[in-house]
Amino acid sequence: MLVPIFTLKLNHKINPCMVTVGRFDGVHPCLTAATQAGKVFIHNPHARGQRPVAHRLSQSTQDSDISLLNINQAVSCLTAGSLGPNTTGDTLLVGSQTNLLAYDVHDNADVFYREVTDGANAIVLGRLGDIQSPLAIIGGNCAIQGFDYQGKDQFWTVTGDNVRSLVLCDFTGDGKNELLVGSEDFDIRVFREDELVSEMAENETVTSLCHMHGSRFGYALANGTVGVYDRSARYWRIKSKNHAMSIHAFDLNGDGVVELITGWSNGKIDARSDRTGEVIFKDNFSSSVAGVVQGDYRMDGQVQLICTSTEGEVRGYLPASKELKGNLMECSVEQDLVRELSQRRQNLLLELRNYEENSKGVSETDCEVGVIPANTQLQTALSVRSGAEGQKAHVELSISTPNETIIRSVLIFAEGVFEGESHVVHPSTQNLSGCVRVPIVPPKDIPVDLHIKAFVGGKTSTQFHVFEITRQLPRFSMYVMGVDPLVTPPCGRVVMWLNQNFLLPEGTSSPDVTFTSLRGEGGLLSISMASSGQITLSTDDVDLAGDLIQSLASFLAIEDLSAEVDFPDYFKGLRTTLTEVDEFHSVHQKLTAAIADHSNSIRNMLVQAEDARLMGDMVTMKKRYRELYDLNRDLVTEYKIRSNNHNALLARLNVNTLFKIMKAGASSSSS
Amino acid sequence: MELHLNRVDYMQVGVTSQKTMRLLPALGKKAMQKVAVADHDGVLTCFGMKKGEPVPVFKTLPGQKLSRLDLGGAPGTAQEKIFVCSGSEVRGFTKKGKQFLTFEANLTESITAMRVSGADLFVCASYIYNHYCDCKDQNYFLSGDKINDITCVTSPHLPRPAPVLACQDRLLRVLQGSDLLYNVQLPGPPSVLELYNKDGGKSTPGESRCEDVLYGTADGKIGLLKIGETSAVSQWEIDNHKKKGGVRCIDTYDIIGDGVSDLLIGRDDGSVEVYGFDGSGEPTLRFEHMLSESVTSIQGGCVGKESYDEVITATYTGWVTGLTTEPQKAEAGPGDELRMSKETQTKVSALRLELEQLQGRVLQGRERYQQTAQSSTAVSAVPVFSINDKFTLCQDDASYSLTLEVQTPIDNLLLQSDVPIDLLDVDKNSAVVSFSECDSEQPNGNFLLATYRCQANTTRLELKVRSIEGQYGTLQAYITPRLQPKTCQLRRYPIKPLSLHQRTHSLQQDRPMNRLSLVGQFSLAEIHSWVVFCLPEVPEKPPVGDTVTLHFLNTFLGTQLEATYCKGEGHFRSDNISTISILSDVLSKEATQRKVNLNVSYDINDESVSHTLRMIHPQLEEQLLLAKKVQLIDALKELQVHEGTADFLIPEYRSILDQSQHLLDEYKKQPAHLERLYGMITDLYIDKFKFKGQNVKSKVSSLLEILDNYDLQSLLAFFSEA
Secondary structure (H helix, E strand, O other): OOOOOEEEEOOOOOOOOOEEEEEOOOOOEEEEEEEOOOEEEEEOOOOOOOOOOOOOEEEOOOOOOEEEEEOOOOEEEEEEEOOOOOOOOOEEEEEEOOEEEEEEOOOOEEEEEEEOOOOOOEEEEEOOOOOOOOEEEEEOEEEEEEEOOOOOEEEEEEEEEEEEEEEEEOOOOOOOOEEEEEEOOOEEEEEEOOEEEEEEEOOOOEEEEEEEEOOEEEEEEOOOEEEEEEOOEEEEEEEOOOOEEEEEEEOOOOOOOOEEEEEEOOOEEEEEOOOOOOEEEEEEOOOOEEEEEEEOOOOOOOOEEEEEEOOOEEEEEOOOOHHHOOOOOOOOHHHHHHHHHHHHHHHHHHHHHHHHHHHHOOOOOOHHHOOEEOOOOOEEEEEEEOOEOOEOOEEEEEEEOOOOOEEEEEEEEOOOOOOOOEEEEOOOHHHOOOEEEEEEOOOOOOOEEEEEEEEEEOOOOOEEEEEEEEEEEOOEOOEEEOOOOOOOOOOHHHHHHHHHHEOOOOOOOOOOEEEEEOOOOOOEEEEEEOOOOOEEEEEOOHHHHHHHHHHHHHHOOOOOOOOOOOOHHHHHHHHHHHHHHHHHHHHHHHHHHHHHHHHHHHHHHHHHHHHHHHOOOHHHHHHHHHHHHHHHHHHHHHHHHHHHHHHHHHHHHOOHHHHHHHHHHHHHHHO | OOOOOEEEEEEEOOOOOOOOEEEOOOOOOOOOOOEEEEOOOOOEEEEEEEOOEEEEEEEOOOOOOOOEEEEEOOOOOOOOEEEEEEOOEEEEEOOOOOEEEEEEOOOOOOOOEEEEEOOEEEEEEOOEEEEEEOOEEEEEEEOOOOEEEEEEEEOOOOOOOEEEEEEOOOEEEEEEOOEEEEEEEOOOOEEEEEEOOOOHHHHOHHHOOEOEEEEEEOOOOEEEEEEOOOOEEEEEEEOOOOOOOOEEEEEEEOOOOOOOOEEEEEEOOOEEEEEEEOOOOOEEEEEEEEOOOOEEEEEEEOOOOOOOOEEEEEEOOOEEEEEEOOOOOOOOOOOOHHHOOHHHHHHHHHHHHHHHHHHHHHHHHHHHHHHHOOOOOOEEOOOOOOEEEEEEEEOOOOEEEEEEEEOOOEEEEEEEEOOOOEEEOOOOOOOEEEEOOOOOOOOOOOOEEEEEEOOOOOOEEEEEEEOOOOOOEEEEEEEEEOOOOOEEEEEEEEEOOOOOEEEEOOOOOOOOOEEEEEEEOOOHHHHHHHHHHHOOOOOOOOOOOOOEEEEEEEOOOOOEEEEEEEOOEEEEEEOOHHHHHHHHHHHHHHHHHOOOOEEEEEEOOHHHHHHHHHHHHHHHHHHHHHHHHHHHHHHHHHHHHHHOOOOOOOHHHHHHHHOHHHHHHHHHHOOOHHHHHHHHHHHHHHHHHHHOOOOOHHHHHHHHHHHHOOOHHHHHHHHHOO
16 A cells, blocks of 8 residues: 655645646755746745745745745746756746746746747647757647747747647657647647647547657546557547546556556546556545646655645655555455456356346246347448438438337447537337437547447336447548439549548449538538549538548558649638738737826826825825726726737637648648 | 454355345354355355355255345244245244245235244334234234334333334334334434344343344434333434445444444445444444445354454345454565465465356357347347335435446446436546436427446446426436346336425424315325325325325425325415425326316415525525635635735634635535525515416516525515515
C-alpha cells in the first residue's frame, strides 16, 4: 500500500490545470499555481522568509511559505522552466486571455510581457524541431505562437479550433520534438514546426495531453475518456463518468516505465499502466483534483509525484520501493485471483445452466420468459433519407425481425454521433412491432461503428433476448446520390472506395456521381473521373474536399498525389473578411483612445473630489463624485461597445477559413 | 481500542436470501465451527474449514429456492438442528445432514420468515403468521402489512413467549397467542429482528429473559427495544446519517473481546459494521468494511482458524466470507507467484482445472445452442436470472433510491420513464451515464431514456430518482448482465401520484384540515385499490375490518394526510391543499375509468393554506439564507486572498468564511431543494384558487417575483389577495 509521504494544506484555492513546479533560484523547487483573484501563488518551504517583497510579489499573511504574485487578470495557463540561455533559475510563464507574462521570480523582474490577441489557453515550454532556443508555445483561439526568451515571436501557425492542450513529443522518432495540439474540434494534430504531419480524430474536446516516453503520449477528453496513443495508433482508452482534470506521466511503481497518472474531477487519483490501462494505484481527495506534477520537493534526490486539489490540498508520493513489488493497493493479489477465478466459474456455470434449461424446452405459453424462435435473426439496413415534412434529412438504420417477435427497445452505443454515448429507441406498448427505424444524423464525416443492442421478445415478456450487432456507418454517409448516373465501364478501385464510404443504392458501378449533402443548405458534391485517371471533385465545402482527398488517397495507397485546388468562394470570402477586420481594428483603436482619455479624467476628478473632502467642501465633493459616477456609467457602456466590437472581430477573425484552406492544401500535398 | 479484521473468502454457493447462513454451535471452547448455508438453487450446504480449504460435511440436492434457515434443538441442548424453508414447506436436518422432518405448512404463499424455538415453529408468509408446536397448528394472526421478519421474546412479565413481527408499515407487532398485544412504532420499515442477549436463554431455559430486541430498518437505522408487558421502551437508536444501505442482518458477538457482546451489522450496500459499547452502554462504531455486494447473513464465531474469532458473512451472490482477527501473513509477496502460499496454489490450480473442464462443457453447450438456430421449430428460452432490487423513498432528501443487484456483472442498464423525473448522480456508482434525447410529444411517451454502461465487475448499481407529486407513471429498468446468451430483464417501478408521502401512525390533530369526500357505488376493495394506486407503502391487500384508516406524512413538507374509507364512502383529510387536489384528480379519473359514479365534495379550509405556508417558511428561509451565503463564499474568499486577511470583514461575513466548508456540504446535500419548494408553493397557489374556480396561472410570474424577495408576510398577503 502506497501512502503519501507528505501532505500539505495550502489554504489557497487552486485553479484546475494551472499547477507547475519550478526551481526559480535554480535549486529549490517551488509549487506554483494560479489561484483566485488573478493571482499566482508560489509555495517555497525551503527558503523561508528570505524573499524580499517588491514589484508584483507579496508575502501571504496567512502562510509564511507562500508568496503571491499579482497578475491582475484571470490566469488561463501557466508553466515554469528554463527559457533563457544564461539564467540560473527557471522562468515562470503565465498566460491570460490577452497577455503572456514571462517572469523571473528570483530577481523579481519581468522577462517579457507580450500581448497575445488570440489568448493563451494552453502553454508548453521546450524545444521544437530545429529551432535553436527553447520556446514558450501558447495555444489560443485557432492560433499557436512560440516566443523565445526575448519575447520574440519565433513560431506561428494555425489550427482548426480553440487550442485546449499542447505537448511536445518526438512523435516521428527523428530525434526532434514535434508539437501535439489538442483542440475543441476533437482533433489531435501533430506539427513538425509549422507543417501538419498527422491528425487523429477523437470524439470530444481534447482537454489534456502528456508525453509518456518515446513516441507515446497520453490524452484526456472532455467526456471523461483518458487513453494512450503510440504515434497515431491508440493503445488503450477508458471512459469514466468523471472528467479527467490533469494527466501526467510518472513511474510510480518503480518498474522503469512511466504510468499515466490521472487526476479526476471527483477527487480521485489513479495510476494506470501505459500498456494496458490497468489501474495499479488509486487514492482520493475530498475535492476535485487541480493538477498533477512532479518534483524533488523534499530535496533528498528522489522525485515525488505531487498531486494538488482545488481546495489547496497537496500530497506527495514517492515511487514504490522494491519491497512492494509493484503492488500499490491494499488488497491481496492471491485473494483477488481466487475471487476472479470463482466469479468466472460462477459465470460459466450460469451459462451452462442457461443452455441446459434451454435444451429442456419451455412451454410456449410461458411468454414471461420471452421465448423466441431459435432461428430469429435480426436484419439491419442503412439508407439515406432526404428531408421531408416535419423531419430533417437523416441516415436511417432499420432493424427488423423476420417473425412475429417484437423489438422492445434498441440501444445504439456509438461515439461522436449522439449527444451522449448512446441513443435509445423505446416505442410505447401500443406501437410495438418487429421493425424499428432509427434516424441518425452524424455531425461529422467520420466512419463510426454503431454497436446495436436490440431487445427482442414477446409483447408481454419481462425478459428479452439481447441481440448485439455492430454496423459501420460509412464516412460520407450524409450525402444522398443524385440523378442516376450513366453506366460507364466500371473502374474497380474507385467504385469500391465509393461503396465503402458512401451509402449508395444497390448496383452503382460508375465513379461519376453527384451527391447532395443532407446538412445545412444541402451543397452539391460531384465526383467524376476521366479516362486518364484524373479525378475531379467539385464541392463548395473546403473541409469536405480535404477529407475526400485524404480518404481516397489512403484507400488507393497513393504516396504522392498531385492535386490542384481552387475555391473561388472561399477566397472571395476571405478577402471581404480581411477588409472587415481592418474596419474593426480602426474602431478598436478609437475606443482604446477614448478609454485612455476617460481614465485621465477619472484620475483628475478623484483627486479633486478627495481634495474637496479634505478641505471640508462637501458640496464640491458631492458634485465631483456625481460626475465620477456619470463617467463610470459612460465607461460601462463604452466597455460594452468595445466588447461587442471585439467579439465581432473575433468571429470574423476565426482563422478557421484560412486554416481549412491550408489544411486542404496540406492534405493534398502530403498524401 | 482498535479493531483490525482481515478478509478471508471461504466458499461460494448460489444466490442467498436474507438470514440463510448460520454457524453450528462449537463442540468445545474456541473450537472451529461449521457453517450451514442455504441458497436459491435449493441446496443446503454445511461445511467446515480444514487448513484453509472448505470441507463439505453434507450438501443436499438442488430443488426449490430456500428462503430462510434457522437452528433449533430441544431446550437445554445444543441448538444444532438445521431448519430450512422453501415454498410453504419446512425441512429439518441433523448436523450430519440426515433429514428428520418434512412439514408442509399448507400456506397459500411462500414462507418469508421463520423462527424455531424448541418444539415451537413460527412461520410468516407475507401477511400471515402461524405458530406450530410439534407440527400442530396453535396460533394464527393476519397482519396489516407484509411481515419482514419474526423473533420471539421471553420475559417473566409475559405468560408465554411473545412473537414479535416486523411489519412493512413501520410497526413491530407484539403478539400473545393469536392476538395482538400492542404495536411499536419504528422510524422506518423494519427489515430484520434479532434478540439482543440470545445466550441468556441457554443456561436456564425456564427463566430465560430475552426481552431486548434489536431491529434494523430498510432505511438503515438500528435500535434496541425492551419489550414489556404492555409497551416497549426504546433503549437507543443509531441514525443513518451517512446514508448507508438498509440493514439486512444483525448479530451480537463479543468480537472485540471486552466481555460485552458487540453488535454486528450487515447492510444491503455491502457494508459490514461492528459496534462496541462504551461505559454508558451507548453503541459506537468500531470497525467497518465494504464488501462489494449486499450482505444477507452475519454471525460471529470461529470458522477459519482455531482460537481466532471472526465475523462470518454471506452475501447475495453466495460468498461466505470471514473477517477474522487472525493477522494476515505480512510477508506474503503478492504478485510474486513463488511466494504464494501452498494452500492458495493448490486452490488456484484446482480452480483452473475446473474452469478448463467447464469451459469445454460450455463450448459444447454453445455449439448446440447455435445449432438450434438452424432449425425452424426450435425455440430459444433463457431462464430468468435473479435480480435483487429495491426502490425506496428516502425520508431525508425526499427522493427515491433504486438499487439493483445481479449475480453476474451487469453490462448495461436502460432506464425509461413515462413521467418527468430527475435522475441524480450517486457518487458510489462508476457506471457511465448517457441520456438519450426523447420526444415526449411523440406517442412513445418517453420522458426519460438513460443508459448506464457499467465498468467491469459491477454487480450492484445504485441510482437516485426525484419525482414530482401529482405526476405519476412507471419507471422501467432493463437490466442486461454479462452472461451468454445475452438477455435482459424488465423491472417496473410505479411512481405514484403522491409519491413523496410515507406511512405514519400518528397525526397532529390541531392543524387546519381540508377534506375531500367521495360517495358512490364502490366496494372496499375498489377504493382500497385506488388508494394503493395513489399512495406508496400501502399493502395491496385490503386490511381487515369495515373501515380503514391510514395516515401519511409528506416527507418533503411535513404536511399530513388521513385517509378513512369503507364501502361506498371515502374521506381524505390533509392540511395541504395540493394533496387534496391531486387526490381528487386521480381518484375521479380512476373511478371514471371503472365507470363508477362518484359524488365528490370538498371542505376547504382557507386557514390551511397559510398554515402550510408557515410550515414551509422555516425551510424556505433556511434554504434562501443558505443559498445567499453559498453565493457569497467565493467572493469573500477572493477578498480574503486579495487583502491577505479577513479581519476587516464584518463578523457575519467572517463566520460565513469560517463555516464555508460546512455550508457547501449542506448545499450539496440537497440539490434543487429551493426549486422544489418554489414548485410546491406555486402548486399550492394554483390549487387554492382551483377550488375557488379561478385560474391564476397568469399570476404565477408575480408569485415567483415575491418568492425571489421572500418575506412570509408578503407571501401570505399575496395568497389571500385576488
